Amino acid sequence: MRSATLLVSAGVLLTLMGSNQRSSRSAVRALRLPTAAAHAHGSASVKGTKGVQQTGTVADVVTAANAFLATLSTAQQATVLQTFNATNVVKWSNFPIAGYNGRIGIRLDALTAAQRTAAMAVVQAATGTAANEGFDEIQQIRTADDYLVSTGSSSTTFGSNIYFIAFLGTPSTTGTWMLQCGGHHSATNITFGGGAVTGASPKFEGVEPLTFNAPNSNVLPAGTPCAPQAQEQAGMLAMISGLTTAQQTSARLTQTFNDLVVGPQKDGLFPATRVGLQCNQLTAAQKQLVVDAMAPWVKDVDDATGQQLLAYYQSQIDNTYIAYSGTGAFNAISDYVRIDGPNVWIEFVVQRGAEYPTQIHYHTLYRDRARDYGGNFYGSYTTVLGTKPSTNATVFTAYPNPVASGQGIDVVLAQTSKSATYQLRNEIGQTVANGTFSGIKTKVPTKGLAAGLYLLTVQPSGEQPVTTRLTLQ
Known part of the structure; x- marks a missing residue:
C-alpha cells in the first residue's frame, strides 16, 4: 500500500491513501480544522458574505449553535434538536415545500429576525468563504x-425563509452530530465527530433562474447580482471542452438524463459500474481541469476541510471517471455530466425551467461514498436490498410538458412492469389525480386543474417512486 502525507494548513496533517488504494469506511474521514488561533474573525454580518469573514473551527460552530439555541423557547429547541439516525439524516430534498414536506427542524419563517440571524450564523461558521x-x-x-x-410565483411555496x-x-x-439546513434547491448536511468534520455531504444545489438581481433586502442587499452556479457550469464546461475529440467520444453516454441519478432519498444507490473516460488517460493539464471542476462543490464546506477533501480526491484522480450526455455545453435541456471517483460523486443536469418553462435551470449534487453523513449510515459497502437506482429518463416519459389545462398527459413506462401507479399533486401537496397503468401507458387527466406547477410521481412494481415536475398552462 502506497501512502502520501499532505500538509494542508497550519496545524493540520492529513494522511492520504494512494490513488491505487480502494476507498472504504476505514479511509481517513477525520477532516480536522485549524486551531482557533489560525482564524481571525471579521465583524461582517450574516448578510455580508463576499469573503469578508473566515469560517470557524468546530468549536466556533458549536458556540454559534449554542448561541442560536439560547434564543429559542423550549418548544422551539425541541423542534431544532433531532435524533441523529438513518431515518432523519435523509430528510432533505431539492423540491420546494409543496413537493416535499418531510424536512425536519424549524422553518426560518417561524423565527424572529434575531433568531434567524443566529441560525444563519451557525451555517456561516460551518461553510466556505469564497464568493x-x-x-x-x-x-x-x-x-x-x-x-x-417577485415575478409571480406562489409565496406559500417559495421564499427565502421557507428553509429549515x-x-x-x-x-x-x-x-457526533450533524448540521442540516435546506429548502428549495439547497440542502447542506455537515457531520461532526470528536471535534472534527467527518462529512460534508450530501450537498444539493440548484437554481432558477440562472442569473438575477436580489429583489429585496431579505437576504442580500437589494439589487445584488446573483449567479450562484455559474462557476459550477463553467468548471464542467472547461473539463469537457479540454478533451480531445476521441476522448469526448469515450466520455459520452448514450442515455438521456432528465434528473440526477443519486438524488434525494437515493442514498447509497450509486451505479455498480463506473462509465465514461478514466482519468488515467488524461494529461496532467486535463486532470487539473477535472480537479478544478470538483472544487466549486467540494469547497462549499469550511475552507480548511474543503482543501483537504479536494486534495484527497486529487490523489484518487487516476481511478476517477468523467462522463457526459447531451451537447457538452451544459446550456440545453437534458445536458448532463458527472465525476465519479473512488470516493467523490458529483453530477450536474440541465432541466427545463419549472417556473420559467422557456428557460433552463440546474440541479447538482455532491456525494462521497465513504463520508456521506460522516460515513455513519451509507458508506461504500452498504448493501441496499429491494430497490434499484432510478431516474426519470430510465423509468418513464411524460408529454406534453408544459401542457394546456384540460389536455391529458401521456405517461409511458420505459419497460414493462407487473404493476405501476401514478400520483399527481399540486403546489401545496394535495393529490389531484391518481391511478394505475394499463400495460406500459396511462393518460393523466388535467380537466378542471388550475394553471401552475404540479408533481407527477410514478412507481413501477419493485422500483422506487420517481417524481418529475409538470407545468399546466
Whole structure:
C-alpha cells in the first residue's frame, strides 16, 4: 500500500491513501480544522458574505449553535434538536415545500429576525468563504426564491425563509452530530465527530433562474447580482471542452438524463459500474481541469476541510471517471455530466425551467461514498436490498410538458412492469389525480386543474417512486 502525507494548513496533517488504494469506511474521514488561533474573525454580518469573514473551527460552530439555541423557547429547541439516525439524516430534498414536506427542524419563517440571524450564523461558521460558493451560494439560492415570488410565483411555496435548520444530535466538540439546513434547491448536511468534520455531504444545489438581481433586502442587499452556479457550469464546461475529440467520444453516454441519478432519498444507490473516460488517460493539464471542476462543490464546506477533501480526491484522480450526455455545453435541456471517483460523486443536469418553462435551470449534487453523513449510515459497502437506482429518463416519459389545462398527459413506462401507479399533486401537496397503468401507458387527466406547477410521481412494481415536475398552462 502506497501512502502520501499532505500538509494542508497550519496545524493540520492529513494522511492520504494512494490513488491505487480502494476507498472504504476505514479511509481517513477525520477532516480536522485549524486551531482557533489560525482564524481571525471579521465583524461582517450574516448578510455580508463576499469573503469578508473566515469560517470557524468546530468549536466556533458549536458556540454559534449554542448561541442560536439560547434564543429559542423550549418548544422551539425541541423542534431544532433531532435524533441523529438513518431515518432523519435523509430528510432533505431539492423540491420546494409543496413537493416535499418531510424536512425536519424549524422553518426560518417561524423565527424572529434575531433568531434567524443566529441560525444563519451557525451555517456561516460551518461553510466556505469564497464568493459564489459556501455560505454566499446558500444565500444567493435563498434569494432566488424571493426572486421567483417577485415575478409571480406562489409565496406559500417559495421564499427565502421557507428553509429549515436542524441539529441532529447535540452540538459538541466531542460527540457526533450533524448540521442540516435546506429548502428549495439547497440542502447542506455537515457531520461532526470528536471535534472534527467527518462529512460534508450530501450537498444539493440548484437554481432558477440562472442569473438575477436580489429583489429585496431579505437576504442580500437589494439589487445584488446573483449567479450562484455559474462557476459550477463553467468548471464542467472547461473539463469537457479540454478533451480531445476521441476522448469526448469515450466520455459520452448514450442515455438521456432528465434528473440526477443519486438524488434525494437515493442514498447509497450509486451505479455498480463506473462509465465514461478514466482519468488515467488524461494529461496532467486535463486532470487539473477535472480537479478544478470538483472544487466549486467540494469547497462549499469550511475552507480548511474543503482543501483537504479536494486534495484527497486529487490523489484518487487516476481511478476517477468523467462522463457526459447531451451537447457538452451544459446550456440545453437534458445536458448532463458527472465525476465519479473512488470516493467523490458529483453530477450536474440541465432541466427545463419549472417556473420559467422557456428557460433552463440546474440541479447538482455532491456525494462521497465513504463520508456521506460522516460515513455513519451509507458508506461504500452498504448493501441496499429491494430497490434499484432510478431516474426519470430510465423509468418513464411524460408529454406534453408544459401542457394546456384540460389536455391529458401521456405517461409511458420505459419497460414493462407487473404493476405501476401514478400520483399527481399540486403546489401545496394535495393529490389531484391518481391511478394505475394499463400495460406500459396511462393518460393523466388535467380537466378542471388550475394553471401552475404540479408533481407527477410514478412507481413501477419493485422500483422506487420517481417524481418529475409538470407545468399546466
